[in-house]
Amino acid sequence: MRRDRARYGVDGGYGGIPIFLLAGAGLLAGDRWAKRRDKRLAGSVAKVGIVAVLGFAAGYFYSTGPGKLSVWKELLDELDLRGDEDVLDIGCGRGAVLISAAHRLPRGRATGADIWRLRDQTGNTRASAEGNAMAEGVSERVDLVDADARHLPFPPDSFDVVLSNLAFDNIHGSEERAKALREAVRVLRPGGRMRVVDVRADRYAPILRSAGCVDVGVRHLDWRTSFGLPGHHMTLVLAGKPAAGSRN
Ligand SMILES: C[S@@+](CC[C@H](N)C(=O)[O-])C[C@H]1O[C@@H](n2cnc3c(N)ncnc32)[C@H](O)[C@@H]1O
Numbered sequence: 001m002r003r004d005r006a007r008y009g010v011d012g013g014y015g016g017i018p019i020f021l022l023a024g025a026g027l028l029a030g031d032r033w034a035k036r037r038d039k040r041l042a043g044s045v046a047k048v049g050i051v052a053v054l055g056f057a058a059g060y061f062y063s064t065g066p067g068k069l070s071v072w073k074e075l076l077d078e079l080d081l082r083g084d085e086d087v088l089d090i091g092c093g094r095g096a097v098l099i100s101a102a103h104r105l106p107r108g109r110a111t112g113a114d115i116w117r118l119r120d121q122t123g124n125t126r127a128s129a130e131g132n133a134m135a136e137g138v139s140e141r142v143d144l145v146d147a148d149a150r151h152l153p154f155p156p157d158s159f160d161v162v163l164s165n166l167a168f169d170n171i172h173g174s175e176e177r178a179k180a181l182r183e184a185v186r187v188l189r190p191g192g193r194m195r196v197v198d199v200r201a202d203r204y205a206p207i208l209r210s211a212g213c214v215d216v217g218v219r220h221l222d223w224r225t226s227f228g229l230p231g232h233h234m235t236l237v238l239a240g241k242p243a244a245g246s247r248n
Contacts, residue, residue, distance in 0.1 A: 006132035008096040009122040011064040011166055011227075020057045024050060059228025067224035072097050072165065075195055075236065076104060084108045085160035090149050090184055091167020093121045095129040095142075101163060102138035110138070111159070113147040120170050149180035154187045162187065162194045166234070169199045178207045185211040191243035197221065201235040213239035 010016075027049040034043035081087075084107040089098040092112030102110035116124050126144050133139040147153050149164075149171060162184050171177045181196075181204055188194060194213070196204060202218040209216050217238045225234035 004135060006095070006099065006135045007123070007128075008065065008068075008094045008132065009124060009128070010061070011068075011093075011121050013119050013122055015119075016057075016060060020053055020060075023053045027053060056228035059226060063225055063227040068096055068165065069100065071197070071221060071224050072100050075197075076100055079161060079193065079195070081105065081108070081161070086158065086189075087111070087161045087163065088113065088154070088159040088184075088187060090114075090152075090162065090164040090180070091120075091170070092129060092144070093124050093167075095132045097163055097165045098129070098142065099133055099136050099138055101161075102133065102142050103136070105141055108160075109141055109143060111143045111145060111154075113145045113149065113152060114167075115146065115148055117170070120167075150176060150183060152183045152187050156186050157189045157192075158187045160189055160192050162192065164196045164198070166198055168196065168201075168204065174203075177204075181207045182211045185213060185239075185241060188241045190241050190246075192241045194237075194239040194241075196237045196239075197225070197234050198237075199234060201237040204237045205239075208237065208239045212242065214242050215240040 027046045031043055031046035031050065034046055081104045083105055085105060086108060087101045087105060087110045089101065089110065089112045092098040092114050095112060098110050098112040112129060116126050118124050126146065129144055130139065133142040145153065149167065164184070168177050168180055171180055184194060185208065198204070205216050205218055215238070219236045219238065221234045221236055223233065226232050
């Protein structure tokens with residue numbers, strides 16, 4: 001799928017749109033009704049509701065698009081890549097994070113692994129990720145692999161950096177998620193670094209520690225990741241794999 005401009009879709013699919021429309025239409029009708037009957041309090045409540053729905057919708061679309069890109073720009077800046085690393089993005093979807101990483105790897109490779117499930121992101125196909133990599137001019141350094149995060153088809157110690165954005169939470173069952181996290185650790189090289197953003201990614205810290213990771217930390221991200229719900233910010237878990245020969 002060749003495109004002039006990359007398009008990264010909407011996380012969670014279009015399921016939210018009918019809800020926003022229904023809530024907005026209901027509140028508008030309520031506002032009209034209150035005006036006709038001269039019910040001032042009900043009219044004010046409806047207006048506040050309309051503003052809240054508009055704010056929620058704007059926040060949702062911001063977080064799934066520009067918000068995600070700006071947060072990951074900062075996380076990738078912090079990683080301070082040399083440019084020759086092998087980077088894996090688990091659950092890469094249409095490639096927003098993968099392609100941002102690929103831009104920083106002039107001599108390296110960015111691999112995206114996914115099962116490309118449509119309900120998790122609109123237009124989520126391997127072809128759309130390929131088209132986006134082409135549109136962004138990085139396709140020659142991007143590899144896309146059909147793979148379930150719980151069974152990654154890579155040998156141990158394959159990647160310098162493992163990234164993931166909003167993917168592990170879509171795996172049902174805590175034991176299945178733990179299996180996927182242990183796979184992420186398995187494919188990370190000694191001395192490698194991991195960055196995982198997710199809903200309550202702090203849940204993953206003990207699993208990463210028991211899988212042998214060091215320097216495991218948790219950071220609560222800012223409003224850009226709130227998907228329109230104040231206080232519902234995503235969490236980042238940071239971890240490293242001990243360097244070969246090191247004692248942790
Ligand atoms: C909300 S989307 C986020 C996509 C991408 N990380 C981004 O930020 O644009 C979640 C992604 O996780 C993928 N996913 C869900 N379960 C998976 C699994 N078991 N193995 C690999 N990928 C999975 C979905 O196909 C989808 O692409």
